[in-house]
Amino acid sequence: MSSSAPQHPRPEGGHRLWSVDEHLADVLGAVRPLEPIELQLLDAQGCVLVEDVTVPVALPPFDNSSMDGYAVRTADVQGASEEFPAVLTVVGDVAAGSGELPTVGPGEAARIMTGAPLPPGAEAVVPVEWTDGGTGGGAAAGMTPASAAPEQAGGEVRVHRAAEARAHVRARGSDVQAGDLALAAGTVLGPPQIALLAAIGRGTVRVRPRPRVVVLSTGSELVQPGEPLTAGAIYDSNSFALAAAARDAGAIAYRVGAVADDADTLRSTIEDQLIRADLLVTTGGVSVGAYDVVKEALSSVGSGMPSASAGSGEDDTEVDATRIDFRKLAMQPGKPQGFGTIGPDHTPLLALPGNPVSSYVSFELFVRPAIRALMGLPESQVRRPSVRAVLKADKALGSPAGRRQFLRGAYDAESGTVSPVGGSGSHLIAALAHADSLMVVPEDVTSVEPGTELEVVLLG
Template identity: 75%
Template sequence: HVRAMGSDVKAGDRALSAGTVLGPPQIGLLAAIGRGTVRVRPRPRVVVMSTGSELVQPDGTLESGQIYDSNSFALCAAARDAGAIAYRVGAVTDDAETLRATIEDQLIRADLLVTTGGVSVGAYDVVKEALSSVGDEDEAGGGIEFRKLAMQPGKPQGFGSIGPDHTPLLALPGNPVSSYVSFELFVRPAIRTLMGVADVHRPTGRATLRTEKALTSPAGRRQFLRGRYEDGEVTPVGGAGSHLVAALAHADALIVVPEAVESLEPGTEVDVVRLGR
């Protein structure tokens, strides 16, 4: 009943590599080898806020022209899933000064700010109105840029930094599927980078397209369709509409259609992004 010295970890062995997420077993190992302290990166604090006067909390009553705020709940859950500490802010009305004041109030607890909605070309694109001039007021080079990307969903995007500490801000579109796909492609990698982990992106691979008819895609845009992956095959779920939350809820992969491809026949081998754990 004698356990040999070094049978678990030998002197000179690397117990844990840089970038390892410290969970209970890892903390136990550090204690077992006599390390009372180690240098770590804290979990990034992510503040998520939706914009839009039409948004109502899920337990509220809808009036004409109103919808429930689903984005802030979905993105908060996605931020936590990525490893962050997430704070959800109640939906901000379509008023530029109110939004700017809300963002300024949240800077004290944010390593990364994420907004959703108000970045397109509509009459109430409050995020663009509120933040487009930030760079002009910041002599140190901060500010938010708004771009139209060659992708679907998620064409309108905003990114930059704000506040005295140049806190990064990512402004995502407001349609639910556009918002979530944009999070997976841009926000999740940012969170994982702040954490210092190696696996910044979701796992990707190739799969055979399982569908009864050909899929179409707009020329010049990289399309991300929702799908179900199983045993090397991927089946599209729902349509391409950026409002189809139910289809997104039943998907566990994104089917990537390149910019130059306008049609995919059944049986074609495609790139997929695997969602979930």
């Protein structure tokens, strides 16, 4: 056999290959939404509501003015015009927030501000622009600040137009009624939902909290960015990239940084971090090498991973609660993957491969959905959206048989096309930084001609 002879794919020594979909289903099958907690309104931004919130008091809670003007009785202004104005006695001001209200009797008016309660006796509001504003002159453009002209809360006002009953009055309950469903359980709380909750008086709400995701990269070759690069070393980018991506997915991310390739160090670091982790993500050390410490440290059940809690007799059953399954997936990049739960609380752990692009693609496919499932987000928001787009390229894309390939793409919504960015090497992190999507080449496709329609996962 010459060195240029075709290399036939070999069976994987009895190890089955798992599909991307099988692995994702296993991850999502093992991840439960976090237990809800009561949070201050602004702390709940982006979280999922777990209670049906009903309206305790009507909104608005009282009849109030929609204009700055005068609260009047309609009979008093009937037929009023600029030439023949209705002249009314001003019995006082009703500002927004006024608790004690003047009563408006026949021939009387109260000066009233937007949002202020309609005082007893009044039936309608005439805008200040329909009056002389109490000045005795022509039509007013507005009111003088009360601090500068307190006398205008009294005296007389000339009204130039009639008003129907309820004119410029917002009725109690016209927005929502007490007992109405304000927001249903499952609603994601964005700014408008927070507005509604505040408006109905809710200072706190019951939501699923943001998951706390601990990210650590492994590899004795890893140097912190900004430090000098020694021989054989590279910079740790995974812990930065995945901490940023975890935040982007909605999590609170803790970047632990790089851990050297030593199983004991890794185990004690993970044990240490369990206390603040709803999900652990590691990169590197999951393949078939002699220094793949993540696999070494976590794959053996009863590997000595101690319980995070002080060990009582009962906790002994939890000592071996580490069940991380290491698999080969039928995908490129990202073939070696680990997943399982760890520690006394069965905290989910995803062990991703160490290549920067492999780990990033793996994060998108498996960790991001896990984070969003922990948040309790609706099914439609757990995965990235994907679209169909036509491949725009100079030449066909090659893809290995039996592997689902994920290639960096630039998607153009207007033309419905996607173009490759960079090559297929799993270390092409520069290309990733200029891509906005992942082109998906199915397992049974080995060549994609330009003009072919592809599935495209939008990373935006």
